Each structure stands twice: as C-alpha cells, then as structure tokens.
Amino acid sequence: MLIGMEELRQGMEAHGYICDDEIVVTVYLALRLQKPLLVSGAPGVGKTEIAKVLSKVLDTELIRLQCYEGLDENKALYEWNYQRQLLKIQMARDVDVSQLERDIFSREYLLERPLLKAIQAERPPVLLIDEIDKTDEEFEAFLFEVLSDFQVSIPELGTLVARQIPVVVLTSNGERELSDGLKRRCIFLHIDYPSREKEVRIIRTRVPEAGERLARQIAAAVAFIRANLDLNKQPAIAETLDWARALAVLNADRMSPDLIQKTINLVLKDKEDLDTLAREVGAEGLFQAVRQVEG
Template identity: 50%
Template structure:
C-alpha cells in the first residue's frame, strides 16, 4: 500500500500528525517506491524517528526498532543462538541414545532467537527503524550492509535468511560522528532540518491542538529566535510541542516573562542554557514576539 505520488505521501504523513516539506515528502516517497533504505540525519528533536513511527502506523506495518548504543553487537541486533535449549536437547539426546539425530538438528531454526534485524525480515511486513546509528561503534555498521543491500541475513550455521516482503528501513543519525560511506551508498539520504515558522505552526496545530492560536504563534516566534542564538543545545520540534502543551496546562493565553522563566526546563535541557536565557534575555524575546504577533 505505497502512496502513488509525492502529494499522497505528504498526505499520509500528515494523517499521522507529521508535517513534511516537499523535499522530505519526495525523499520518503522515493524510498517507498524504489524499495531503498532511507537515511535521515539531523539535529536531535527534528522528527527523524517520528517518520518511522508514522509510516508504521499509516501503511500499516509492524514497527521493529533497533536502538543503537555503544557496544551494540550482532547478538543484540540480529540473532543469538539459544544455548540453554541446545544444551538441554543434547542432554536429552544423550539420555535417549539419539546423539546422531541431535547433531544434525542442533542448529535448527527453532533454536535461533531473533533480534530486531532478523525480526524485521521475518513475519508480517515491517518498518525497521535503526535509531541513532551514530551511537553504535563503527565496526557494527558492517553487520548492516547485507540487510540494507539485499534484505537478507547470513547465519553461518544455518544459511541465508531472506525477507519475503522487504521491510521499509529508516536509519537515523544525530551526526555525533560520521557514518561510513558504505552505509550511505545503500540508502537515499535527507537532512532533516529545523522547520520554518509556517511549518512549525502547522506542527503545533496538529500536535498541540489545545494551545490558543495567538500563544502558538508566539511560541513559534520565540523558538525560531532562540535557534538563532548561541546555545549548547537548541530546542527541537519535540521541545516546542512539549513547551506549548506545558504552557497550555498552565492556562496561558500568551507568552509572559514569569511563565517563560518557570517553564524553561521544558524547552531547554542544559542548566547553562537556561541560566543564559532566563530573566533579562527571555523578557526581551517575549517583548519582541508579542509586538510581532498580531
């Protein structure tokens, strides 16, 4: 059930609450139509992971998520033999005199524990989310090449396991390190940037519907100005949504200095950034956005 046009892909994402610009909708559409993995890179909080969640919900497909981390290896990402069950089978065979039989079946598929990569290749059609690949060690990327190129996984003791229906593969990276060219060549690529003001207002309309329109406009203007500043971690779309919902929960109708200072921990995640913005600087930005908002 692949969308038949870029417009249909953008509409499908919008139905799931994701507002995509034309360039992103085009790249997602091509990845679906061409059956190619999609590599999304960008700052944290710009909505990369959300694309996979929306596609899984709207296509619809199972969402299989591989969360990457330092030290991730094949046994956690792809498969692992269930040595306890294998040992039990051997002991039973020894007790019953059927050692020859168990030797030929000890590496049967029933003893193989599927992890996310293999889970995505087997069973019902899936969306495979390989999240924050840049957090994994560089050698781990080599494990992915076969899956990304041929949608298959080679198990030395068992053979090659191929997907009946190739998964939709979404890879994300926050670019804390460079991902190898071998991964990039197998994927379509898109840099997911912070949205412009118009798109961010549309995002808040969908994801924070309880927020008054004037307050929503002021929040977007405030955040857009904030992203032009020199801060350790700029707020992403996720933080904008959370902040809008937080202010709505406080029954705010428009931005005020006191409410902004009290809720900066929702928008910013580092104390140095909060200290830099709180007080005089926040009051200045509030004044600017209130004057600019009709």
Template identity: 50%
Template sequence: MPKADHPFTGVSEDDLSAIFESQDYVAEDELVTTVFLALRLGRPLLVEGDPGAGKTELAKVLAAGFETELVRLQCYEGLTAENALYEWNYAKQLLAIQSDEGSVNADRSVFDEEYLLERPLLRAVRGDGDYPPVLLVDEIDRADEEFEALLLELLSDFQLSIPEFGTIEATKPPVVVITSNRTRGLSDALKRRCLYLHLEPPSPEKERAIVRRKVPELSEMATVDLCAVTARLREEPLRKRPGVAETLDWAQAITILRGRDDSENQLLSPAEIERTVGCLLKEAEDIEHVDEAILASLLDAAESARLEMGDGDG
C-alpha cells in the first residue's frame, strides 16, 4: 500500500485527467487509470507500442504537469554503467592526489561527493523537489540485456550502490517511465517490477483530436483529410509506418505552406500530398511506393472520412 507521506497520495484520477488536458495530451480512460495506479503504488511504468505512439511524450507530460524535472536516459547498444549511473571525476581525483594542498589525507578520500559525477539514474534518485523527478528510460529494447539487470536494484528498492561511496537511497522515489518499441523481448524480472501499458495506434477520431489540440490553426476539413490519409498509409506494407509524431509534423507543414489563414476549409490536394509526403514517410522505398494508384486511394480515404463526418461523426 502507498505510504501516508507518498507524494501522490492526494492525486486523484480526475487530477491526472486534468493534467493531461492542460498539456494537450489526449488520454483515454485506460491510460489515465494505469498511470494513476503507477503513481499511487510507486511502481515503474513499462510503456510499449509502435514508434510515434506517444510513449516518450507521456513522460514529458507527467514532468510538465507536476512541474518537476524530467531526467532522460536514452538507451542504445553498448550502454554502460558509467553512462547511466555515475562516474568518478578521474582528472580531478588525480589532481587532488598530486596537489600539495592536503586534499587527500587520513580524514578525506577522493571517493567522496566532490568527485562524483551524476549520470541520469543517480540524478533521478537524488531528486528533492516537491514531486520526485520523472525518470524516462527511453527505448530500453535498444540496450543490452546486461543493462536491464543493472536497472533491477533501482526498480526494486529505488537505491543505487556505489562500492567506494556507499548506498544512495531516494527520499522520494522517482516516477519511472520505461519505453520499448518491442524490437526484442524484455526480461521477466524487469516486467515483474512494472505496471504495463500498451499504446495502440490511434483511431482516426483520436488522431483528429490530437491534431486539433497540437495544430489548432489547421482547418477542420484539412485535419480530417490528413488523419484519413495517414490511417490509409498505415495499411500499406511500408518499411516504417508513420506515427502520430509524423502526422503532427505533416499538419504543421501544411499549415506553413497554406499560411496562417486556412479558414476556407480547402481540401487536401494531390499536389500537397506529393510535395510533403517526406513529412510522413522517412524511407526512400516508402516514398516511391506512393504511386498514382496509392495516391488515388489516399484521396478516396479522405473523401470517405469527410462523408462520415458529414453524417454526424465528430
């Protein structure tokens, strides 16, 4: 059970929904409930889903909403403890040893606070604001399995052991958000320590809501067209399907090309799609895949979406 002095004891699901609302993050009930439980139980949150589904953005929104620090650890192959946990300032230690100023004596060691360099995990454990920092361990599936084992002490006890220095415990355990694109399986030991959330590709309705919030200057008709075209493209056998991030990039690009005044609700034209498809697709083969037949199907999808909106959807 959460401790009485847990920093999120007074936070309700309604409070969390209001935070998402204030940060223009479209959050469905399941997401709100899962994040709420992770906060109240003090458990890490493992978030999986396709690239561009909003996994990283979730951590950013929580940090901004609670006005606390976002500590980000970007994972990659070969990530080491020195890059993730802490490192000793070897140059400063050597200078201290060589100096004649008495920096090193029987009462003082070069393995103390003065020579310790914080890396993301140590930084997150030592956070001391009103709310704990949000630790984003981004794309953990890119790191080696050995790095997962390194995380287990932090995820179990929210503490880090430094052999030369001692154990550092978090006074307020960080909010841990771990993201994965599922390029490899994660260990059972890691999964057991986390609550789990899978972000599905957004429905056309949800994606329209996201675009309206993030790019409000784009007209309603153009928003319908954009989201319908993106949804249709995701059905194609592409090397990299566009995510919500790409849809937002595209919406902003169309807004810039049309100018700030898009009040005429003009339809998305074939020329606009062809000129700006690089905002959605990031592989040469995928761009070449959009031939005349695919372009026609994209326009058909946009027209169908407009008809559905005319029938009362939205």
C-alpha cells in the first residue's frame, strides 16, 4: 500500500472524511508498518467510517466482521458446509470412504467467513473488525493470533498463509478493556468529538445542501449540547449529519426555536436526554446559545 501521507489526507477528504493531522498520521503509520489499526471512541464519531473510506482511497474490497457477544471462530473464520457434506455422503454411499472423506473436506465444502476471506484475497482488502469490545476474551485471544501471523490452520486442509497482508481496522466503543496482547499488536487511535470548526467542515462536506450559515448553527448547537448538558448519549457526528440533512430537507437556511423543537429528536435519541434538554435550556435557550456564538 504505497501511498503518501498527503495523498492519504486528500484521498480521505475527497471521500468525505475530514480528518486532522493525528488521524492522518496514525492511519498512515498503520498502512506503512502493516499493523492493525485499533480505533476507539464514542459511538458515531467516525470509527467505522475510517475503514470504509480507506477501502475507497485504496480502491480495494472492504470485508466486514461485525462483532457481537458470543461470536466464535465458526462465524469469523470458516465453517464446513454441513448440509452439502451430508448430501454428498447420502449420494455417494458406495464410494471408497477415504476418498469420500478427502472430498467432503476440500475447499469446495468450506464456507469462508470474513477473516479467511481477507487472508485469501488476491488483492489486500480492508478488513473491518467492528466493535471488537463486544466479543469475549477467548475470541480476542484467537483474533490476535490470526492478526500476528496472518495465517490460519484448518486441521483438514493444513495452514493457509495470507497471500497479501490485509489492512486491518478494529473499532471499539470502550465497553470493556481490551487485552494488552491485542493492543500491543495494534497502532492505536482515539477519536474524540470534533471541534466546532471541524464539525462545520464535516457538515459542509457531507451535507452541502445545508448551506454555510445553517452548518455553523448546527455545529454550534451540538457543541453547546455536548459541553453543557449531562446526557446519557452525547450527540455524535452521525446525529449532527442527520440533523443537517433533516433541516436541509425542510428547506431551512437558518435555525429557529420552532425548528429546533420539531427536529431535536434527531440529535437526542433518549427520552431522558430530551427531558434534560427541555428542563435545562429548552429549544429557545438552545437557539439563544447558538445566536450568542454567532455573535
């Protein structure tokens, strides 16, 4: 993956990912050192998006492994196609048993799951292992073995070594502490909520129809909410963009208390948080805060 740092920045921005120096340098290092990139941060700050944008910048396939509690090797690496194997056994009752066994444990009967698919790809893909913190520690241990050697052993087939080392992006919402072993093998990036200026740029890039003034007002309102309200779920970039799109669809070119009142549930998606906003500042108060920022 020979790509320069500036080229990477421009490529990411061209695909709508506005990033600061720290993100560019860290992603660049992960590519150059061929190490997995572990991205942590609150939900909705753009962790998964990094992998998606990277696959576009590098013009390669994105293979996604969505993690969840109880995920095991069968779902992540490979599984034998049992139904097909059974059919084969039924159809070939008179065939030599050892031959049959060789047949049904061949590649033809192997169901490749994301990890194996990434290892076996002709061109290095971007392998996104999303929400790794949702898996249990056993799976994590298994995963970092795969990520260290980029090879897997299938007892019936032997060891399969990666043809190309994939670009691996792991994301974590910090639900639990990851093991030292995994962290040690990764390049680490923590993404926080963006500054107001950066958020304006993100809105302008992703929702150009929102217009400069509205984008500034939205970013100011979201920044105010994050800084002043204690919420169960702070609005992330994803919510900011949803809000901008909604206001653009309503042909709004600026905010008003009425518009805030009608659309705020796109930003705050928790009943308690909506109550907190109403109690602490209300739509009118939020509007006044935005106007104050505007000067």
